[in-house]
Amino acid sequence: MSGTLLAVGFDLDYTLWDHGDFAESFFGSIAWELGGRLGCSGRRVERVLSDTLARLTLGHPRVFDEALRRMGIEDPGLVAELVDRYHRHRPPLRPYPGALDALSRLRDRGYRTFLVTDGMSDTQRYKVEALGLRPWFDELVFTGDFPRILRKPSPFPFLLACRRLGVRPRQCAYVGDNPLCDFEGPMRLGMLTIGVPTGPFAGRPVPPGQSPERLVTDLRDLGGLL
Secondary structure: OOOOOOEEEEOOEOOOEOOHHHHHHHHHHHHHHHHHHHOOOHHHHHHHHHHHHHHHOOOOOOHHHHHHHHOOOOOHHHHHHHHHHHHOOOOOOOEOOOHHHHHHHHHHOOOEEEEEEOOOHHHHHHHHHHOOOHHHOOEEEEHHHOOHHHOOOOOHHHHHHHHHHOOOHHHEEEEEOOOOOOOHHHHHHOOEEEEOOOOOOOOOOOOOOOOOOEEOOOHHHHHHOO
């Protein structure tokens, strides 16, 4: 290990795996049923859902509202049903190529590893297990367990991970993809922040003060920065 760096943390969605696969899997699973209920083809429903997702980015709170509106439907009850079913969706999942290798190499070099991820806790816990990630982390922090004010970009979940590991924030790095929420909290604590261009925010303008300190094009390149 170099310097005093003892632990490396990660975001989950779009950092260790393509979260878009989860959404597209859900869209495909409901498209024909929903098309029958709305009086249109399942192919059209899936296309509109996918296009709306691309326009708004994953995690936007009104993806289903907007998709239904584009099909001429205003139905808050149906939106609530779709949101609930989305969070209960349980497809098979795969990490990005090289993600497990990167985690394995960090562990081999003596680094502790931790995860800090937003989203509904039950869903995020399922993803960790389905992706085969659980054995590669010393600590897991699911911010859905906390009030919204304590979720990203708050420093709280990152500080909690440090306390559980028994390390100081300045002895940690954090890897993420989303400049809107992944880096502000760690930077306020003095963590090294590392960005990966693997999600929908790649190439988009970054607000002042929210850029990671370093960038890698692939998780397998982390070893050269640490």
